[in-house]
Amino acid sequence: MTRTGAFIEFRSLAKIFSDHRGRRTPVVEPLSLTVAEGEFVVFVGPSGCGKTTVMRLVGGLETPTSGEVLIKGRKVEGPSREKGMVFQSYSSFPWLTVFGNVRFGLKYRRDLPPAEKDRIARRYLDLVGLTAFADFYISRISGGMRQRVAIARTLAADPLVLLMDEPFGALDALTRERLQLQLLQLRNAEGKTVIFVTHDVDEAVFLADRIIVFSARPARVLRDVRVSEVLPRDRTMEVMETAPFRKLRREVLALIRDEETRTEAGTTEANF
Numbered sequence: 001m002t003r004t005g006a007f008i009e010f011r012s013l014a015k016i017f018s019d020h021r022g023r024r025t026p027v028v029e030p031l032s033l034t035v036a037e038g039e040f041v042v043f044v045g046p047s048g049c050g051k052t053t054v055m056r057l058v059g060g061l062e063t064p065t066s067g068e069v070l071i072k073g074r075k076v077e078g079p080s081r082e083k084g085m086v087f088q089s090y091s092s093f094p095w096l097t098v099f100g101n102v103r104f105g106l107k108y109r110r111d112l113p114p115a116e117k118d119r120i121a122r123r124y125l126d127l128v129g130l131t132a133f134a135d136f137y138i139s140r141i142s143g144g145m146r147q148r149v150a151i152a153r154t155l156a157a158d159p160l161v162l163l164m165d166e167p168f169g170a171l172d173a174l175t176r177e178r179l180q181l182q183l184l185q186l187r188n189a190e191g192k193t194v195i196f197v198t199h200d201v202d203e204a205v206f207l208a209d210r211i212i213v214f215s216a217r218p219a220r221v222l223r224d225v226r227v228s229e230v231l232p233r234d235r236t237m238e239v240m241e242t243a244p245f246r247k248l249r250r251e252v253l254a255l256i257r258d259e260e261t262r263t264e265a266g267t268t269e270a271n272f
């Protein structure tokens with residue numbers, strides 16, 4: 001066990017992919033970072049910089065080339081129930097109904113009686129606005145709805161850490177706004193620790209306690225923006241109209257834009 005007090009700790013985490021010809025592509029530079037319990041951390045950065053790879057490393061879906069990730073002092077060595085993952089290419093079980101899919105997230109909660117599991121599943125279904133579709137099979141609902149099912153299922157499983165990689169990317173603006181608010185409420189009510197990836201800078205500033213801005217590949221931390229020092233923890237959409245919000249948004253956008261321009265301008269070899 002570590003005694004650093006960090007909930008999630010990245011210790012010199014690095015990832016190099018090698019192809020069949022032995023060509024090596026460094027995707028994550030040795031990355032050291034700590035995330036506190038209950039913190040909402042958003043990763044942003046140029047496309048292809050390595051964000052998904054970092055998320056997969058935290059989720060235990062990828063093995064580091066060197067370094068490690070610790071969650072509550074324990075080294076991540078594979079996927080586990082304590083890590084709830086929602087990725088952009090969401091998955092649902094086509095042979096189950098919408099309700100069945102969400103209920104499936106509670107499969108391993110042997111501590112709960114069936115009626116309680118039903119109640120929790122209904123609660124999360126309601127949270128993502130799909131109560132009316134509870135008995136529909138997955139094949140009969142839209143892509144955005146399937147994504148909401150996947151989100152509800154992950155939340156219902158009550159993981160220690162939520163890892164969300166562009167989870168709202170494919171949703172319409174209103175649903176997206178609703179889920180952003182609900183996710184913040186959930187975090188505030190249940191103190192969940194969240195790592196969230198997005199390309200949408202408004203979404204990043206709205207949700208984050210902290211924004212980690214990554215460089216172009218290989219990903220390293222360009223800036224650690226402490227949003228919670230500037231914006232209140234309880235937020236409504238109105239916060240987006242405030243001067244501090246707009247200032248943060250400009251700052252983060254400028255960092256990403258400069259980074260994209262810098263890599264486009266010179267170092268093509270870094271991209272191919």
Ligand SMILES: Nc1ncnc2c1ncn2[C@@H]1O[C@H](COP(=O)(O)OP(=O)(O)OP(=O)(O)O)[C@@H](O)[C@H]1O
Pocket residue numbers: 017018025027045046047048049050051052053054217
């Ligand atoms: N399994 C793999 N083998 C080889 N290269 C990979 C593998 N997975 C990812 N990469 C490469 O690693 C780099 C980073 O990919 P990653 O998906 O982590 O980026 P990202 O920041 O999530 O991008 P985006 O913003 O577009 O989602 C890319 O160049 C990608 O081609």
Ligand SMILES: [Mg+2]
Pocket residue numbers: 051052053165
């Ligand atoms: Mg990605």
